[in-house]
Amino acid sequence: MQIDYFTIFAQIINFLVLVLLLRHFLYGRIIKTMDEREKKIESQLQEAAKKKKEADEEADSYRKMKKDFLIERDGMLEAAREETQKIQTELSKKAADEVNENKAKWNEEIQREKDAFLNNMRFSASKEIYAIARRTLHDLANEELEGHIIETFVYRLQKMDDDEKKKMKEFLEKKQDVVIKSSFAIPESMRQSILKTLQDNSGDGLNISYLLSPDLISGIELSVKDIRISWSIGSYLDSLEDELSRMLQIPSEDIKTKGEGYGDAKG
Amino acid sequence: MEISPDLIVFLKIGGFTLSATIVFTWIVMGLIVITAWLSTRRLSVEPPLSHWQNLLEIIVTYIREQIREITLQQPDKYLPFLGTLFLFIVVSNLLAIVPGYSPPTGSLSTTAALAICVFLAVPVYGITQQGFIGYLKHYSQPTVFMIPFHIINELSRTLSMAVRLFGNIMSGSMILAILLSITPLFVPIVMQVLGMLIGLVQAYIFAVLATVYIASATRIQEEKVQS
Numbered sequence: 001m002q003i004d005y006f007t008i009f010a011q012i013i014n015f016l017v018l019v020l021l022l023r024h025f026l027y028g029r030i031i032k033t034m035d036e037r038e039k040k041i042e043s044q045l046q047e048a049a050k051k052k053k054e055a056d057e058e059a060d061s062y063r064k065m066k067k068d069f070l071i072e073r074d075g076m077l078e079a080a081r082e083e084t085q086k087i088q089t090e091l092s093k094k095a096a097d098e099v100n101e102n103k104a105k106w107n108e109e110i111q112r113e114k115d116a117f118l119n120n121m122r123f124s125a126s127k128e129i130y131a132i133a134r135r136t137l138h139d140l141a142n143e144e145l146e147g148h149i150i151e152t153f154v155y156r157l158q159k160m161d162d163d164e165k166k167k168m169k170e171f172l173e174k175k176q177d178v179v180i181k182s183s184f185a186i187p188e189s190m191r192q193s194i195l196k197t198l199q200d201n202s203g204d205g206l207n208i209s210y211l212l213s214p215d216l217i218s219g220i221e222l223s224v225k226d227i228r229i230s231w232s233i234g235s236y237l238d239s240l241e242d243e244l245s246r247m248l249q250i251p252s253e254d255i256k257t258k259g260e261g262y263g264d265a266k267g
Numbered sequence: 268m269e270i271s272p273d274l275i276v277f278l279k280i281g282g283f284t285l286s287a288t289i290v291f292t293w294i295v296m297g298l299i300v301i302t303a304w305l306s307t308r309r310l311s312v313e314p315p316l317s318h319w320q321n322l323l324e325i326i327v328t329y330i331r332e333q334i335r336e337i338t339l340q341q342p343d344k345y346l347p348f349l350g351t352l353f354l355f356i357v358v359s360n361l362l363a364i365v366p367g368y369s370p371p372t373g374s375l376s377t378t379a380a381l382a383i384c385v386f387l388a389v390p391v392y393g394i395t396q397q398g399f400i401g402y403l404k405h406y407s408q409p410t411v412f413m414i415p416f417h418i419i420n421e422l423s424r425t426l427s428m429a430v431r432l433f434g435n436i437m438s439g440s441m442i443l444a445i446l447l448s449i450t451p452l453f454v455p456i457v458m459q460v461l462g463m464l465i466g467l468v469q470a471y472i473f474a475v476l477a478t479v480y481i482a483s484a485t486r487i488q489e490e491k492v493q494s
Contacts, residue, residue: 002271004273005376007284023351030307033324102400
């Protein structure tokens with residue numbers, strides 16, 4: 001083991017030269033490259049962090065927009081719900097009104113049909129009662145009854161008021177024909193009684209003609225110009241008909257109009 | 268069988284002797300510098316990286332981390348010196364596998380030169396960090412009576428570094444030579460591998476010790492500044 005001082009010195013120089021060479025060719029370049037890479041990565045990380053921040057902000061913005069949208073949607077849904085409720089209420093009310101209106105119409109229709117039915121029933125009943133009474137009286141008419149009728153007729157001729165008597169007299173004095181209608185044949189005795197009564201009122205020379213008119217139910221009628229003196233059961237029946245109509249709240253005109261087909265006798 | 272490559276003389280001019288130590292040192296230097304130059308000609312900042320760039324980056328990063336862990340300081344100002352120390356010793360030792368090659372670190376002159384470099388680097392870094400007076404003050408810590416011991420400490424550790432490296436590498440070469448003469452087959456191969464491992468470990472020890480010495484000279488200043 002020996003030490004060569006020249007070699008030591010040379011090795012020191014060699015080592016220092018190597019240090020300088022490697023500092024230039026190795027460490028400097030490698031460290032510079034790694035530093036650049038580190039800076040680049042750092043900048044990329046910063047860029048990534050910046051983009052992440054921007055993305056977070058954007059995400060927050062979208063979250064806020066979503067929240068606002070949800071709130072707006074809820075509001076719109078609520079408004080739509082209220083509107084629907086309102087429309088539903090209106091439609092329900094309208095439907096109820098229509099139902100009530102239709103119900104009222106139906107009730108009115110039913111009432112009208114009921115009234116018409118009752119009216120028809122009343123009309124038919126009154127006409128039936130009238131027809132029965134008329135037929136009954138017609139069937140019951142006989143000579144005794146006819147005698148009473150003529151007497152009543154004569155009595156009415158005698159009991160005319162002054163105005164009627166005056167008109168009658170004026171007519172009879174002109175020697176006009178006097179027509180006496182009756183539903184039955186007037187016996188001669190009765191004709192004389194009638195003639196006498198008329199002559200008492202207006203003197204002699206009367207020309208009286210007698211006509212049979214079955215329409216006058218058990219009745220007799222004298223007509224001179226615009227004067228008409230009569231008595232018949234038909235007039236009572238007419239009164240009965242009027243009274244029935246009044247009682248059944250049916251105007252007599254309606255009954256008369258509708259009852260033309262049943263036959264009539266007016267005095 | 269020569270114990271030291273110093274004894275192999277290629278050229279002698281006057282008092283200057285060009286021994287195998289210096290020649291192999293130049294070879295090692297040339298190999299390292301050419302490799303570094305070729306590898307760092309076209310460095311790429313972004314991947315993909317070349318294999319050599321990748322290897323060199325790993326080595327440099329590893330050395331920097333080691334320096335950082337030991338000194339607890341920024342490693343870049345120590346990297347050229349300590350890194351070159353490690354790389355030179357490693358390459359010198361690992362090339363021992365090449366037939367005909369004699370590692371320069373098997374020469375006491377080389378290890379002494381490296382130890383002297385460390386011996387000089389410690390005060391240079393210390394003075395750079397804390398100034399001339401500030402650096403000298405630590406020799407009188409804790410008392411002025413410690414100055415001789417500090418000086419002895421500096422010299423002895425330099426000597427120990429030189430002898431440790433020389434002894435390990437030289438002994439490895441010697442053992443290999445002896446085994447080759449006794450059992451020329453197989454056993455020398457195992458010893459060769461072991462020698463490479465020892466060379467690697469010794470390079471690491473030398474570099475770490477140098478780092479520790481420099482760190483101890485510079486961290487005193489930092490502790491004072493902090494206090």
